[in-house]
Amino acid sequence: VLPLGWLYKGLNMISAGVMPMFYIASGYSFKPKPAGKMAKKTFSDFIRPYLFVMVAVGILFPLCHYLTFRWLPGALQESTRFVLAFALGVATSGKEFLGYVLYECSVVWFLLSMFLAFNLLNQILQVEDSRIQLVLIALCAASGFLLHHIGFIYYCIPQGLMATGYCYLGYLVKKHKVLTDSTLPKWVWLLLTAAAVVQAFLGEVNIAHGTYKLGL
DSSP states (O other), X not given: OHHHHHHHHHHHHHHHHHHHHHHHHHHHTOOOOOHHXXXXXXXXXXXXXXXXXXXXHHHXXXXXXXXHHOOHHHHHHHHHHHHHHHHHTOOSTTOEETTEEOOOOGGGHHHHHHHHHHHHHHHHTTOOOHHHHHHHHHHHHHHHHHHHHTTOOGGGHHHHHHHHHHHHHHHXXXXXXXXXXXXXXHHHHHHHHHHHHHHHHXXXXXXXXXXXXXXX
């Protein structure tokens, strides 16, 4: 049992960083654009496929449910729980709306969060002072955490606000050529390692559902 327990802790340490890494990698390749062009591009890249998945689920889920159970009222009710979750952008199942206990918008919650994060980051980077940029990024992250804490989880806004910080981190890594110029200082590695160990043993990160405990 002990070796498996330690293996779990190690995997937990790695998995806590996997989801943020998607955002960091996205920020690494991020290029600012005029607000209108960014909105148009991100709508095409993120919102359109989200809507396609929503329509597909709305059509295929009740069909498959009916073919399996042969009960139309049940198929329609279960389908409504999914469609409403997609329509409201709810990434966490269990939210109640209009008397329905909703499912979640599945893995495509990531698309909604990226749409918000890219557009927010694009606006923040219009500010030339890097210190003000950091303040704005911190406000985004704090706002996302607060919104999730009070139960406002619609349209993946909390996740998008928190993801803005990760995207900004990736942008800074590229801007300052952290991965190409030289290795990171030893003190940075020590801090990152310490944070990862503490997170694995004491914390819980699930950015997919915006759940943070310590949030290291």
